Amino acid sequence: MQIAVSGGKGGTGKSTVAINLAVELAKRFKLVLADLDVEAPNDHLLLGVDLANEEPVNQFMPRFDYSKCTKCRKCAEVCEEHAIITLKDGTPFLMPTLCSGCRACEIVCPVPGAILEGSRLIGHTYVTETHYGFTLVTGKLREGEERSMPLVVEAKRRARNLDYELMMVDTAAGTGNTVSKAIEGSELLIAVTEPTPLGIHDTELILQLGRLMNLKTWVVVNRADLGDVGRVREIAGRYGAEIVAEIPYSESIVKSYVSGRPIVLEEVPEAEIFRELAEKVANFLGGDE
Amino acid sequence: MQVAIASGKGGVGKSTITASLLYLLKDRYKLIAVDADAEAPNLGLLLGVEEWEEEREHFGAKVARINPESCVRCGICYERCPYECIYMDDEGNYVVNELTCEGCNVCGLVCPVPGTITLEQVRSGVIRRATTKYGFPIISAQLDVGKPESGKLVTEEKEWAKKLMDELNLEHMIVDSAAGIGCQVIASLGGADVAILIAEPTPASLSDVQRAYKVVQHFREPAYLIINKADLNPGFTKLGEWAEAEGIPVIGEVPYDRAIPKSMAMLKPVVEVFPESPASKALKEIADVIAEEILG
Numbered sequence: 001m002q003i004a005v006s007g008g009k010g011g012t013g014k015s016t017v018a019i020n021l022a023v024e025l026a027k028r029f030k031l032v033l034a035d036l037d038v039e040a041p042n043d044h045l046l047l048g049v050d051l052a053n054e055e056p057v058n059q060f061m062p063r064f065d066y067s068k069c070t071k072c073r074k075c076a077e078v079c080e081e082h083a084i085i086t087l088k089d090g091t092p093f094l095m096p097t098l099c100s101g102c103r104a105c106e107i108v109c110p111v112p113g114a115i116l117e118g119s120r121l122i123g124h125t126y127v128t129e130t131h132y133g134f135t136l137v138t139g140k141l142r143e144g145e146e147r148s149m150p151l152v153v154e155a156k157r158r159a160r161n162l163d164y165e166l167m168m169v170d171t172a173a174g175t176g177n178t179v180s181k182a183i184e185g186s187e188l189l190i191a192v193t194e195p196t197p198l199g200i201h202d203t204e205l206i207l208q209l210g211r212l213m214n215l216k217t218w219v220v221v222n223r224a225d226l227g228d229v230g231r232v233r234e235i236a237g238r239y240g241a242e243i244v245a246e247i248p249y250s251e252s253i254v255k256s257y258v259s260g261r262p263i264v265l266e267e268v269p270e271a272e273i274f275r276e277l278a279e280k281v282a283n284f285l286g287g288d289e
Numbered sequence: 290m291q292v293a294i295a296s297g298k299g300g301v302g303k304s305t306i307t308a309s310l311l312y313l314l315k316d317r318y319k320l321i322a323v324d325a326d327a328e329a330p331n332l333g334l335l336l337g338v339e340e341w342e343e344e345r346e347h348f349g350a351k352v353a354r355i356n357p358e359s360c361v362r363c364g365i366c367y368e369r370c371p372y373e374c375i376y377m378d379d380e381g382n383y384v385v386n387e388l389t390c391e392g393c394n395v396c397g398l399v400c401p402v403p404g405t406i407t408l409e410q411v412r413s414g415v416i417r418r419a420t421t422k423y424g425f426p427i428i429s430a431q432l433d434v435g436k437p438e439s440g441k442l443v444t445e446e447k448e449w450a451k452k453l454m455d456e457l458n459l460e461h462m463i464v465d466s467a468a469g470i471g472c473q474v475i476a477s478l479g480g481a482d483v484a485i486l487i488a489e490p491t492p493a494s495l496s497d498v499q500r501a502y503k504v505v506q507h508f509r510e511p512a513y514l515i516i517n518k519a520d521l522n523p524g525f526t527k528l529g530e531w532a533e534a535e536g537i538p539v540i541g542e543v544p545y546d547r548a549i550p551k552s553m554a555m556l557k558p559v560v561e562v563f564p565e566s567p568a569s570k571a572l573k574e575i576a577d578v579i580a581e582e583i584l585g
Contacts, residue, residue: 009329010468011300015493039469040298040500042493080351080393080408102371102393143503146440146472149391153372173299173468174328180388180435181372196553198304198331205329208434212388226550258491258522 001029001285002167004183006209007192008202010040010173013222013247014192016257017274018170019046020264021190024278026134029166029285033130034159036182037172038139038151044128048260051126051138057154059101063118064092068111075105075115096120100147123151125158132262135162148178156182166285175205180213188284189215191241195227203232207239216284217241220277223249245277290584291462293325293481295505297497299468301489302517305549305559306572307465308335312423312558313576318584319459320425323450325477326467327414327430327442336427337556341417345449347430349441350413351392357382359405366396366406387411388435413438416446418453426453440472447480461584470500483583484510486537489518490525499531512537513583515575518545540582541575543568 005018015037022033035043044051062075062084071090083098084105099120109115122145126138139155141148159167171182183189189210193203203219210217219236221229224246236243247253250270256263264274296303304326311322324332333341355366355375360383367375367383374389375396385396397406414432421427428450430442443466450462466477478484484505488498498514505512514532519542532539548566552559560569 009299009331011298037469039471039474040493040497042298042496045492045496078394078398100371100391100393102391102395103369104393104395104398107369107395107398141470143470143500144475144507146475148469148471149372149437174326174432174439175434176328176432176439177389177391177435177437178471179328180386184386184389196550197556198334198553201331201334202329205434209388212435227554254521257493258525260492 001165002169002186003188003190003281004169004171004186005190005192006171006179006183006206008173008175008206009199012192012194012199015042015046015170016253017190017192017220018168019043020262020274021278021281022134022168023132023262023264024275025166025281026132028282030164031134032159032162032164032167033134033136034155034167034169035136035138036152036155036169038123038141038148038155039172041138041140043136043170044138045260046257047130047136047262049128049130049136051128053127054124056121057123057125057151058119059122059150060103061096061099061101061118061120062094062105063116065114065116066091068114070111072110074108074110078104078108080104097146101150125155127158127162148172149181152178152181175209180209183213183215186215188281189217190220191217192220192222193232194223195221195229195232200231200235204235207235207241210241211239218244220245220247222247225249244280245273247273290460290483291464291481292483292485292583293464293466293478294485294487295466295474295478295501296468296487297470297501298494301487301494303487304331304335304465305553306487306515306517306543307332307463309558309560309572310576310579311336311425311463312560313573314580315423315425317580318461321450321454321459321462322425322427323446323462323464324427324429325443325446325464325473327432327439327473328467330429330431332465333419333427333429334556335553335558336421336423338419338421338427341419343418345416347413347416347442347445348410350411350436350438351408352387352390352411353385353392353394353396353406353408355383355385356405359402361402363401365399365401369395369399371395391437414442416442416449418449440476443473443476470504474501474504478504478508478510481508481510484512486512486514487517488514488528490516490522490528495528495531502535513540514538515540516542518543520544540578541571543571
């Protein structure tokens with residue numbers, strides 16, 4: 001089973017919701033949390049753990065054997081990223097940062113051995129045991145790399161290969177195709193939002209994505225006392241999404257965020273909100289059991 | 290001059306600060322604002338833009354489609370898709386998930402039946418222009434939900450902004466970039482003269498701004514730092530220490546101030562509606578430093 005935590009805009013509290021839910025749900029399920037915000041992964045900081053079991057993610061990059069290349073230009077023609085340029089005589093050159101590693105050039109090259117296997121390090125994945133009975137998988141894009149899609153795919157693959165009953169994914173901000181890749185396969189999408197005009201604007205986008213993906217979607221309103229929850233309810237209603245929790249702005253949450261100790265472990269009223277939310281998720285996943 | 294504002298982490302106040310700086314600098318310079326967060330554009334909202342004067346659709350994205358009539362269901366496309374975007378539907382047809390397709394066309398190249406898989410150009414989003422009520426123009430973009438190529442939208446935005454700068458004889462482009470360090474941020478920082486980084490004193494924000502700074506270093510642009518919500522976390526000194534160690538000048542600290550969420554709810558820059566609030570006073574000092582040290 002898989003559920004996703006996302007939110008459209010950055011900074012709405014996705015990771016806070018994801019890690020606290022994970023701590024609670026780990027009591028009921030063998031759980032893996034996948035931090036697929038590969039451009040800015042932070043769940044390990046919020047959980048107070050150091051990333052472990054690093055594995056490199058290498059991307060295919062063509063290397064040309066110029067002694068065999070017939071300068072037919074086919075590789076450059078099929079490259080959708082225009083990463084291969086050719087000289088006047090047809091000699092191909094690669095611009096590495098544009099290359100997406102898709103292998104289209106290799107597929108069309110008519111001369112065996114003219115395109116050789118090269119690779120470039122584009123990031124890392126990590127598998128970290130947390131203190132809370134669940135495993136954290138993290139994808140981390142290397143600085144300067146443009147494409148987060150391969151890292152999202154690779155981190156998700158690594159998570160899938162672990163032994164778990166429930167995988168939770170924490171996505172990046174936005175609603176582009178890497179967010180849909182992270183969410184793909186989920187039975188439930190939890191959209192974290194805040195009731196500010198900006199938060200409301202972006203909530204609509206994530207709800208659109210949920211609808212396009214045919215996903216059951218719940219809304220968690222963070223910093224609920226800093227705005228107009230009625231407007232969030234109105235938009236959520238339009239998309240058939242239910243508001244399942246309202247979290248007030250809280251100094252305790254800020255402190256837990258900074259100290260790397262999830263709030264759900266403390267005896268404060270805010271912790272109760274996360275426990276109830278976890279209960280709700282567990283009931284949803286457990287069906288009528 | 291082109292100034293890019295980045296943070297790595299979302300939600301640290303990038304757009305709020307950008308809107309205020311634009312407001313404070315608009316009378317001193319001829320500016321253009323670019324909202325380079327194409328997946329969650331907010332700067333236009335914060336500057337009270339209600340209607341866009343011009344909208345251009347962008348068809349940069351491509352997605353693959355499989356014709357079920359001629360498909361022989363060999364599954365080669367499914368095996369070779371580098372991003373696992375092809376699946377089999379309930380009727381046993383191979384289908385491309387358009388919400389995750391990167392448009393690389395590998396499936397089309399490996400398909401043994403010519404014409405079965407085609408790469409189609411689809412709309413990836415829109416780019417928009419408006420004149421804010423403060424007199425300066427803004428360019429913004431909105432990526433369609435589930436589409437690739439947000440970086441290309443940002444590149445297009447900046448090209449449009451450059452043309453407008455020439456036409457209207459403008460001096461400075463202020464680019465508000467997206468969260469993260471990926472294609473949108475690289476497109477925001479590429480070609481900028483100066484980067485202004487915004488961070489808050491939390492471990493997560495420090496980690497993300499350090500990553501954003503590495504991207505800035507790729508472009509060899511001078512960087513400056515603004516610390517937002519500076520009093521949020523008094524024991525946390527690592528942000529300032531990092532900036533000092535890297536030689537990044539801190540051009541100001543903005544305190545946590547309830548006036549900011551209030552101004553956001555009003556969709557106005559805080560410096561306009563609460564000019565005497567502590568945050569506004571700090572922002573005024575920062576605008577002066579930017580005017581003196583960066584824009585000249």
